[in-house]
Amino acid sequence: MSNLFYGIVENPDRTSHLWKAWKNLVDSEGWTSDDNSVTAITPYIRSTRSVWAVAKNEEQDYVGCVIWNEYEKICFLGFFLLAPQYRGKGIGSVIWDIAMSRMPADHVLGLRGVPSMVDKYRKKCTPVIGATLENYKMKVAEYHASMEKLSGDYFKMVSHLTPPEWTQLVKYDSNVNGRNRKEFLEFYYKLPFVFGIVLFDGHHNVIAHISAVNTSHREENIFKVAPLYADSPSIAMSALRVFSGVMYEMHPDADVIFHLLNIGSGSFLQSFFQSLEIIPAVSGVTLFSSEYPVRGDVSKVFIAHNNSCHYDY
Numbered sequence: 556m557s558n559l560f561y562g563i564v565e566n567p568d569r570t571s572h573l574w575k576a577w578k579n580l581v582d583s584e585g586w587t588s589d590d591n592s593v594t595a596i597t598p599y600i601r602s603t604r605s606v607w608a609v610a611k612n613e614e615q616d617y618v619g620c621v622i623w624n625e626y627e628k629i630c631f632l633g634f635f636l637l638a639p640q641y642r643g644k645g646i647g648s649v650i651w652d653i654a655m656s657r658m659p660a661d662h663v664l665g666l667r668g669v670p671s672m673v674d675k676y677r678k679k680c681t682p683v684i685g686a687t688l689e690n691y692k693m694k695v696a697e698y699h700a701s702m703e704k705l706s707g708d709y710f711k712m713v714s715h716l717t718p719p720e721w722t723q724l725v726k727y728d729s730n731v732n733g734r735n736r737k738e739f740l741e742f743y744y745k746l747p748f749v750f751g752i753v754l755f756d757g758h759h760n761v762i763a764h765i766s767a768v769n770t771s772h773r774e775e776n777i778f779k780v781a782p783l784y785a786d787s788p789s790i791a792m793s794a795l796r797v798f799s800g801v802m803y804e805m806h807p808d809a810d811v812i813f814h815l816l817n818i819g820s821g822s823f824l825q826s827f828f829q830s831l832e833i834i835p836a837v838s839g840v841t842l843f844s845s846e847y848p849v850r851g852d853v854s855k856v857f858i859a860h861n862n863s864c865h866y867d868y
Contacts, residue, residue: 587814600864603864633863709755723760820854
């Protein structure tokens with residue numbers, strides 16, 4: 556398609572109609588790892604950069620976009636997405652090249668490619684293979700039933716944390732993934748469709764954090780559980796048990812989905828869910844333009860947050 560039929564817009568204001576069109580398309584694509592917190596936070600967080608193709612009409616209808624977040628020497632590309640009617644016309648290559656030219660040369664480019672696109676992305680700009688993301692889906696009622704026999708610990712809803720307890724949670728998150736995500740976590744937990752709990756030990760130290768968020772269209776009633784950071788496998792299972800009760804009380808008819816990476820302690824939970832005879836599907840493969848070192852304490856990562864607004868693992 557000739558560029559006479561579309562124009563280029565960079566970094567539109569968060570109030571732009573383009574963001575609403577983008578969110579609707581993301582939800583329709585069925586990418587459950589890109590949950591509703593991602594689409595809510597992306598237009599607002601300071602690290603977001605974007606390049607858009609728009610129709611040359613009065614409405615400037617959505618054609619396609621490349622969206623990434625820049626922080627701590629990484630450009631994490633969360634979205635490269637064209638409206639169905641504009642695919643295969645060369646527009647994607649145009650906005651991709653513009654986006655690549657805008658990224659700092661000293662940053663590593665990271666993304667998660669769906670299986671069908673991995674070879675293309677590796678040849679194009681991200682040859683280094685990282686972790687594979689699998690997803691395990693079940694009913695909340697099934698999740699709750701599978702956890703009933705496990706023991707629990709003292710816990711508190713994140714929404715009920717005192718200011719010192721919130722500071723503890725932010726510090727725990729930073730210790731696990733080696734990044735200061737205070738601004739991101741503040742955005743995340745202000746969203747009305749996000750809820751989480753923190754587990755404490757006998758000395759009131761944080762030992763685990765787990766949360767859930769709507770993913771896909773809200774009416775589909777699917778929740779993505781992420782992250783789960785915990786001090787040990789037994790504490791992780793305890794957190795899952797406690798959280799299953801919270802979810803069953805709040806959303807008994809929902810589906811729940813766990814996206815697990817084959818790094819850190821993710822393999823522990825992969826084995827657990829496979830023991831429940833849940834057949835996983837591959838959500839994506841992490842790719843980088845060059846080596847990007849693992850940070851923090853990966854042994855405490857049972858479920859990565861997997862939020863492109865602020866990459867953790």
